Every structure is written in structure tokens, then in C-alpha cells.
Amino acid sequence: QVQLVESGGGLVQAGGSLRLSCAASGSIFGITAMGWYRQAPGKQRELVATITRGGSTNYADSVKGRFTISRDNAKYTVYLQMNSLKPEDTGVYYCNVDTYRSYWGQGTQVTVSS
Numbered sequence: 001q002v003q004l005v006e007s008g009g010g011l012v013q014a015g016g017s018l019r020l021s022c023a024a025s026g027s028i029f030g031i032t033a034m035g036w037y038r039q040a041p042g043k044q045r046e047l048v049a050t051i052t053r054g055g056s057t058n059y060a061d062s063v064k065g066r067f068t069i070s071r072d073n074a075k076y077t078v079y080l081q082m083n084s085l086k087p088e089d090t091g092v093y094y095c096n097v098d099t100y101r102s103y104w105g106q107g108t109q110v111t112v113s114s
Contacts, residue, residue: 001026001027001103002024002025002026002027002028002031002097002099002103003024003025003026004022004023004024004095004097004103004104004105004106005022005023005025005105006020006021006022006093006094006095006105006106006107006108007020007021007022007108008020008021008080008108009093009108009109009110010109010110010111011111011112011113012085012110012111012112012113013112013113014085014086014087014112014113014114015084015085016085016112017081017082017083017084017085018082018085018110019079019080019081019082020036020079020080020082020093020095020108020110021077021078021079022034022036022077022078022079022095022097022105023075023076023077024076024077024078024097024103025076027099028076030099030100031053031076031097031098031099032052032053032098032099033050033051033052033053033097033098034050034051034071034078034095034096034097034098035047035048035049035050035051035069035078035095035096035097036048036049036050036069036078036080036093036094036095036096037093037094037096038089038091038092038093038094038110039091039092039094039107040088040090040091041091043091045094046060047060048060048063048067048069048080048093049063049067049069049080050069050096051069051070051071051078053073055071057069062088063082063089066082066083066084066085067080067081067082067083068080068081068083069081078095078097080093082110085110085112086112087112087113087114088112089110089112090110090111090112091109091110092107092108092109092110093107093108093109093110094107
């Protein structure tokens, strides 16, 4: 089992920045990809960004150039630096890690006011 603890969400004005963190514990040695997803009210959960153990990244088109995903393999932690935030970035952000199965964090709320 893998436990995920997220932090860093909050309320910010449009154009502002937030940094999300997600620390993994438990059966962490098999972790491969780590990532962030988000779910806006009334919408399906969508991919925001992922990063492999080797550092290869993938971003949703809507966040390219504004968000940066990174990870610290020694700390089993993944980060999401979010800059130039827009109201449409509002939602619950979920951390995800893959081992032999997929694990999800409890979610952290990000609210961007216009």
C-alpha cells in the first residue's frame, strides 16, 4: 500500500501562483510514474501533468508553459508549480502514483478568483 499526502492548495487571484506537493509513503520502492490530475465542478477528472522516474514529463495542453511538474526521488515527493493561474484552473487537484497499481491522494482544493 502507498499513502499519499497532498498540500499546497488554496485561494489565489488570477495571475498568481501556487505550489502543490505530494509525499508518498508505505510501499514506495515500486513507484514509477507520478502525476497530478484535477476535477472541476460538474466535470470529469482530467490529466494535468505526469513525470516518470527518469524525469520525462507530459502536460495537458491547457497548462503547458504555465505549470511545471517535478519530483524528488529521494523523498518520494512530486511537486506541481502553477504560475499564471486562471479561473478555469479551479478544481480539486489529485496526486497519482503508479506502482503495480494506481494510487490517489485525497485531493486539495485550488480556487482561482477573477
